[in-house]
Amino acid sequence: MSLPQDFHRWPDEHGRFGAYGGSYVAETLMAPLAELTEAYRRLRQDPQFLAELDRDLKHYVGRPSPVYHAERLSRQVGGARILLKREDLNHTGAHKINNTVGQALVARHMGKPRVIAETGAGQHGVATATVAARLGMKCVVYMGAVDIERQKINVYRMKLLGAEVVPVTSGSKTLKDALNEAMRDWVTHVADTFYIIGTVAGPHPYPQMVRDFNAIVGREARAQVLDQYGRLPDVITACVGGGSNAIGLFHAFLNDAGVRIVGAEAAGEGIATGHHAASLSAGRPGVLHGNRTYVLCDDNGQITETHSVSAGLDYPGVGPEHAFLKDAGRAEYVGVTDDEALEAFHLLARTEGILAALESSHAVAQAIKLAREYPKDALVLCNLSGRGDKDVHTIAAREGVQV
Amino acid sequence: MNRIDRRFAALIAAGRTGLIPFVTAGDPAPAHVVTLMHALVDAGADLIELGVPFSDPMADGPVIQHASERAIAGGAGLADVLRWVGEFRRRDADTPVVLMGYLNPIEMYGYARFAEAAVSAGVDGVLIVDCPLEEAAALEPLRAAGLRRILLAAPTTAPARMEQLCKAAEGFLYYVSFAGITGAARLSTADIAARVAGVRAGAKAPVAVGFGVRDAASAKAIASFADAVVIGSALVERLAGATEAGEIATRAREFLAPIRAALDAP
Numbered sequence: 001m002s003l004p005q006d007f008h009r010w011p012d013e014h015g016r017f018g019a020y021g022g023s024y025v026a027e028t029l030m031a032p033l034a035e036l037t038e039a040y041r042r043l044r045q046d047p048q049f050l051a052e053l054d055r056d057l058k059h060y061v062g063r064p065s066p067v068y069h070a071e072r073l074s075r076q077v078g079g080a081r082i083l084l085k086r087e088d089l090n091h092t093g094a095h096k097i098n099n100t101v102g103q104a105l106v107a108r109h110m111g112k113p114r115v116i117a118e119t120g121a122g123q124h125g126v127a128t129a130t131v132a133a134r135l136g137m138k139c140v141v142y143m144g145a146v147d148i149e150r151q152k153i154n155v156y157r158m159k160l161l162g163a164e165v166v167p168v169t170s171g172s173k174t175l176k177d178a179l180n181e182a183m184r185d186w187v188t189h190v191a192d193t194f195y196i197i198g199t200v201a202g203p204h205p206y207p208q209m210v211r212d213f214n215a216i217v218g219r220e221a222r223a224q225v226l227d228q229y230g231r232l233p234d235v236i237t238a239c240v241g242g243g244s245n246a247i248g249l250f251h252a253f254l255n256d257a258g259v260r261i262v263g264a265e266a267a268g269e270g271i272a273t274g275h276h277a278a279s280l281s282a283g284r285p286g287v288l289h290g291n292r293t294y295v296l297c298d299d300n301g302q303i304t305e306t307h308s309v310s311a312g313l314d315y316p317g318v319g320p321e322h323a324f325l326k327d328a329g330r331a332e333y334v335g336v337t338d339d340e341a342l343e344a345f346h347l348l349a350r351t352e353g354i355l356a357a358l359e360s361s362h363a364v365a366q367a368i369k370l371a372r373e374y375p376k377d378a379l380v381l382c383n384l385s386g387r388g389d390k391d392v393h394t395i396a397a398r399e400g401v402q403v
Numbered sequence: 404m405n406r407i408d409r410r411f412a413a414l415i416a417a418g419r420t421g422l423i424p425f426v427t428a429g430d431p432a433p434a435h436v437v438t439l440m441h442a443l444v445d446a447g448a449d450l451i452e453l454g455v456p457f458s459d460p461m462a463d464g465p466v467i468q469h470a471s472e473r474a475i476a477g478g479a480g481l482a483d484v485l486r487w488v489g490e491f492r493r494r495d496a497d498t499p500v501v502l503m504g505y506l507n508p509i510e511m512y513g514y515a516r517f518a519e520a521a522v523s524a525g526v527d528g529v530l531i532v533d534c535p536l537e538e539a540a541a542l543e544p545l546r547a548a549g550l551r552r553i554l555l556a557a558p559t560t561a562p563a564r565m566e567q568l569c570k571a572a573e574g575f576l577y578y579v580s581f582a583g584i585t586g587a588a589r590l591s592t593a594d595i596a597a598r599v600a601g602v603r604a605g606a607k608a609p610v611a612v613g614f615g616v617r618d619a620a621s622a623k624a625i626a627s628f629a630d631a632v633v634i635g636s637a638l639v640e641r642l643a644g645a646t647e648a649g650e651i652a653t654r655a656r657e658f659l660a661p662i663r664a665a666l667d668a669p
Contacts, residue, residue, distance in 0.1 A: 014537065024506060024533040026462035027555035028579060030564065170468050171458060180461045187462065190559060287506040287533065288459065300480035301508030302458040 007254035007330060010321065015204020018327065020320035023203040025290045029183070032190040037205045039110050044212060049105065056101050057216065060134070061091050063098075065217075067224040067381070072351040079371035080378035083233065084354075084364075085221045085249065087385045094357065094386030095214060095245040096127035100196055102213035104131040107194035114138040114193045118182040120147055120175030120241075121311035121359075122154025123386065124198030129163035139163040142181045144174040147311060154390060172305045175315055179289055199242025200319030203290030207320050214248025221381060222252045229379060235260040235370050238383035239362040240333060241277065241313035243322045245385035254330060263322060264366035266308035267335025277306035279318040280326050280333035288317040294326070309338035309398065310358035310391075336362040342395065344368055345388065357386035358394065406499035406527045407551050407574040410449055411609045411630065420666045421631030422447055422622075423611055424638050424659055425503065427454035427470035428487060429479025435648045436487040442652035444498050447663025452530070452633065455484050455504030462532045466636040470643065481508045481517070485524040492525035501528040501553055501574070506541070514541060518548035528553050528574045536571055546573075555579055556602060558595075565602065572608040575631065579614045592621075596628045603630070619665035626666050634662065 010017045015037075023033055043049040057063040065086045074082045087095040100117075107115055115137050119125030125141040132139035141158055145167045148155050158165050171177035179202075186195040200207045200214075218236075225233050236253055238246035240263040253259045268276035276282065279294045286295035288303060296304045296316040308314045325331040341358060344365035348354050356364055360383070367382035374380065388395075396403045414421045424443050428436055440451055456474035460467060488500050502521070509517050509531070521529070528551035534542060535555075542552050551574030556565060558579070568576065580595045595612065603610045612625050613633030622632045641658045645651045 022538050023535065024538055025535065026532050026557075026579075027535055027568075028462070028557040028559055030535055030537075031557075031559035031561055034561070170465065171472065176459060180459055183461050184464070284511075286510050289461070290533070295507070297458075297507060297511065299511060300482075301505075301511035302456075302475055302480075303507070 003255060003257045010324065011204065011208050015208065017207070017321045017324035019285070020292050020323040021204060021207055022292050023290060024287045024292065025203045026187065028187050029203070032186070033203055033205070036110070040106060040205050040209050043106055043109055049109065053102055053105055056105070057098065061097050061101060062089065063216065064220045064224070065089050067221055067228065070348070070352050073348060074371060076347065076351050077368050077371045080234070080374035080376060080380050082367050082371050083225065083379060083381045084384040085217060085381065087217060087245065087383060088354070088356065088360065088387035092127050092130050093389065094123050094127070095217060095248060096124050096198060097130065098216060098248065099198065099210050099213040099244060100124070100127040100131045103194070103196040103209065104135055104137070106209070107137065107196070108135055110194060112192060112194035114140070114189065115196050116140045116142065116182050116185050116193055117196045117198060118142045118175065118178040119198065120144070120178065120314060121390070122147070122151040122158065123312060123390070125163070125165070126154055126157050126161070128196050128198070129158040129161035132163060133161045140185065141165050142168050142178040142185065144172070144178050145169045146173040147175065147178070150311060176289070176303060199244040200247050200321060201242045201289055201291060201293070201317055207291065210244050211247045211251060211321060214244050215251040217245065217248035217383065218250060218252030221249060225379065225381060232256055232259050233379040233381040234374060235262060236381040237262045237264060237363055237366045237370060239264045239313060239359050239385065240280065240318060240322060241266065241315045241359065242317070243319035245383050247319060247321055249383040250325070250331060261325070261331040262366060262370065263331055263333040264336045264362045265333055266310060266313035266362060267337045268307040268309070270337055271335050275307040276335065277308045277314050277316065278335045279316060280322060281335050285323065291320045293317050293320040293323040309341060309394070310362065312357070312359040313362065334366065336365045340365040342398070345395065354384070355388035355392070356384055357388045358391045360385045361388070405549065405551055405574070406497065407450065407501070410499050411575060414449060415609070415630065420626040420629065421449040421611065422659070422663055422666055423450045423452055423613070423631050423633040424448050425452040425454060425633060425635030426642065427456060427467060427474050427639060428484040429456055429474030429477050430470040430639065431473070431642045431645045431651060433474070433477040433479050433483070435651050437490045438648045439642070439651050439655055440487070440491045441494065442655040443659060444495060446656040446659035448498065448659065449631065450499045450501065452501050452503045452635070453484060453488065455481055455502050455508055457505040457508060460505065464636060466640050470639045481512050485520050485526070488526050489524040499527040500525065501530055502526055503530040503532065505533050506531050514544045518545045518550060521545070521550060522548045527551060530555070530577060536568060553577055558598060566605060569602065569605040570607060572606050575609045575611045576602065576606045577633065578602055578610050578612045578629070580612055592624045595625070599628050619661045622662045623665040632666065
């Protein structure tokens with residue numbers, strides 16, 4: 001099988017991935033974005049910066065993370081071999097730290113003493129507060145008032161790390177509104193502030209920069225699978241909210257024609273019910289948060305509220321590179337429901353002794369489905385993007401258990 | 404000739420500063436948008452900026468965000484906004500109307516379909532906050548239909564880029580008086596004056612200054628160096644909570660008339 005194009009050449013110089021991406025922001029942000037684009041263009045090929053980043057990823061984050069053959073899970077499922085890329089073993093418990101370590105270094109090189117971030121479940125907020133503490137930067141995290149109520153532990157974690165958490169009470173009071181508010185902060189404090197976006201969305205150069213910092217996941221996994229099995233995996237899968245862990249895993253494999261790529265979106269209570277967050281499966285091309293991508297909106301163009309048991313997937317847009325990969329036919333995007341994710345969570349816990357994050361449980365559920373489609377000697381590589389400790393209360397509440 | 408161009412030509416010939424009020428379409432009451440628009444004209448508006456409600460107004464401060472939320476809750480969408488402009492046109496053939504908002508509602512409506520409907524309703528221009536010049540190719544069908552594509556310029560805009568914006572400007576160039584969101588209250592007039600003078604010298608269209616203009620005094624201060632003054636958040640704030648047509652019209656007139664008087668005073 002051959003591929004129609006080099007998938008590693010995107011984005012183009014305008015920050016576009018085919019028809020998607022770009023910089024759909026107010027004029028006030030064009031100058032800071034140009035400054036960031038230029039700084040990042042320089043740093044991403046600066047050997048000293050890259051050495052610094054490698055050092056931090058190794059000694060602070062704990063990379064490389066292992067690729068683990070989940071043998072009992074695979075046997076139980078009765079299909080192909082399921083391999084887990086263990087991003088849950090990183091410092092702070094998820095892939096998010098790969099990106100915040102990278103962006104914090106960019107901020108320091110640009111001489112910005114204050115960093116801001118948006119957060120939904122709180123994972124990106126914690127990862128940002130973590131690196132800000134380490135570099136001695138002032139840190140402000142915007143979080144929807146509804147999410148603050150749902151994720152009290154993470155709010156407290158951020159405070160312990162020295163960050164200020166600002167509740168956002170506009171709109172639906174969730175992740176998308178936190179992102180709006182962080183943009184407003186950035187517009188107002190551009191001189192001393194660096195905005196650390198937590199996913200591969202936002203205006204150029206964020207989708208590229210966040211992808212680059214997470215692409216280490218796929219680079220490592222590709223080498224590890226080659227090393228352990230002497231060949232590439234047959235299919236790879238990851239959960240997709242904004243899509244940073246997914247693009248992180250996918251990117252190194254995009255030009256490997258024999259590797260099938262499947263993204264698992266949050267189908268919530270089922271796509272037919274309307275209560276979901278499956279932008280690629282059920283949305284349409286539009287413009288949100290600075291980029292053209294697939295969005296969930298009504299006929300008036302108003303962004304609709306989403307639902308997922310997993311707060312980290314509860315987002316009405318998706319990174320523009322995923323939109324491009326979908327249209328190009330290079331990746332497939334399918335829905336995984338709340339119930340399927342929870343079932344996968346329990347199965348993984350009992351067969352492998354791993355509590356996966358609810359987000360990652362969507363990927364595990366998809367890996368299980370894929371494993372059933374393939375012969376026993378096939379390899380299914382799944383990104384276990386985060387650990388599930390943060391979700392224990394949500395799961396207990398959902399299952400009627402008093403903790 | 405487009406109404407915006409005609410209006411600015413007349414203002415410049417008369418040596419007057421234009422007054423551009425902004426209101427969010429559908430707020431404070433969806434039933435009285437047209438009444439409100441007429442009241443603004445009665446009180447001295449030269450051009451009306453009508454905000455198209457959007458769920459995620461990234462560049463707006465709390466006042467306009469909440470106005471947008473109220474308008475959406477009241478059911479206002481782009482089709483309603485076009486209908487209101489059409490109704491306004493039945494009694495006012497001259498006052499230019501610019502729709503201000505974000506790209507997604509137009510994208511969903513469809514660019515060609517929107518262009519046709521907007522022109523036929525009597526819209527004269529569009530200012531799409533999240534569509535900078537680099538992405539403005541999408542708006543070509545609107546321009547082809549005769550709508551002016553209003554661009555924003557900001558204090559953070561680099562000189563080379565400012566030159567580009569000045570060259571591409573049509574209708575008028577909207578100068579954002581400081582780096583921030585709508586409705587914030589920071590304004591160093593001398594600083595803005597110097598910057599706007601430079602922009603005016605280079606721009607192919609008149610320059611309107613907005614963001615942070617709150618009352619007659621701040622409007623008057625800007626009038627000395629701008630072709631027009633835009634006033635939004637303070638007006639939206641003043642209108643919030645009014646429900647009756649009479650009350651809305653009275654508040655609009657009482658707010659705008661002193662500003663008009665200040666602008667016209669020698």
